[in-house]
Amino acid sequence: MNRVYEPSRRWYAWHDWMPGSKPTLFGTGELTFVSPGYRARLEKHDPQDEGEETLVLDLYIETSDGLVDKDITTEEVQEVHYEEQTNNPYQDIMIVSRTRVPVQKTS
Numbered sequence: 001m002n003r004v005y006e007p008s009r010r011w012y013a014w015h016d017w018m019p020g021s022k023p024t025l026f027g028t029g030e031l032t033f034v035s036p037g038y039r040a041r042l043e044k045h046d047p048q049d050e051g052e053e054t055l056v057l058d059l060y061i062e063t064s065d066g067l068v069d070k071d072i073t074t075e076e077v078q079e080v081h082y083e084e085q086t087n088n089p090y091q092d093i094m095i096v097s098r099t100r101v102p103v104q105k106t107s
Contacts, residue, residue, distance in 0.1 A: 008029050008030065008031050008032075008059075008095070009029065009030050009032075010028075010029055010030045011027070011028070011029040011093075011095070012027070012028050012029070013025070013026065013027040013028075013090075013092070013093045014026050015089070015090065022085045023085065023086060023087050024083060024084065024085050024086070025055065025082075025083070025084050025085075025086050025088075025090060026081070026082070026083050027042065027055075027057065027081070027082040027083075027093050028079060028080065028081050028082075029079070029080050029095070030077055030078065030079055030080070031059075031061070031077070031078050031080060032075055032076070032077050032078075033075070033076045033077075033078065034075055034076075035076075036076055037063055038061055038062065038063055038076075038078075039061075039062055039063075039078065040059060040060065040061050040062075040078055040080045041059075041060050041062075041080065042057045042058070042059055042060075042080055042081065042082040042095070043057065043058050043060065043082075044056075044057060044058075044082075044084070045057055045058045045096055050094055052088065053089070053090060053091040053092070054090065054091065054092050054093070054094055055084075055088075055090045055092075055093045055094070056093075056094045056096060057082055057093060057094070057095055057096065058096050059080070059095050059096065059097045061097075
């Protein structure tokens with residue numbers, strides 16, 4: 001059985017308003033997987049339904065084709081990043097997990 005164990009940590013967001021460049025919002029975090037072969041990514045959620053001060057991002061966890069080893073249980077930490085040029089003065093970022101959990105057939 002695949003084990004996706006996906007605790008996240010060290011989430012950090014900042015908005016760079018440095019003069020001479022376009023304002024850019026950044027978000028980063030770490031995820032820990034107990035089986036190799038997974039990758040994570042952040043994408044802007046549609047619709048943005050939490051109000052103007054909150055940016056909603058979807059966290060997708062996917063398998064790399066053929067690389068998931070069901071028997072290995074070595075922890076792997078991955079960094080995940082998001083970046084967007086925006087003038088919107090966000091106050092926070094909400095992460096929505098889009099983890100797919102495969103259903104196992106039993107009899």
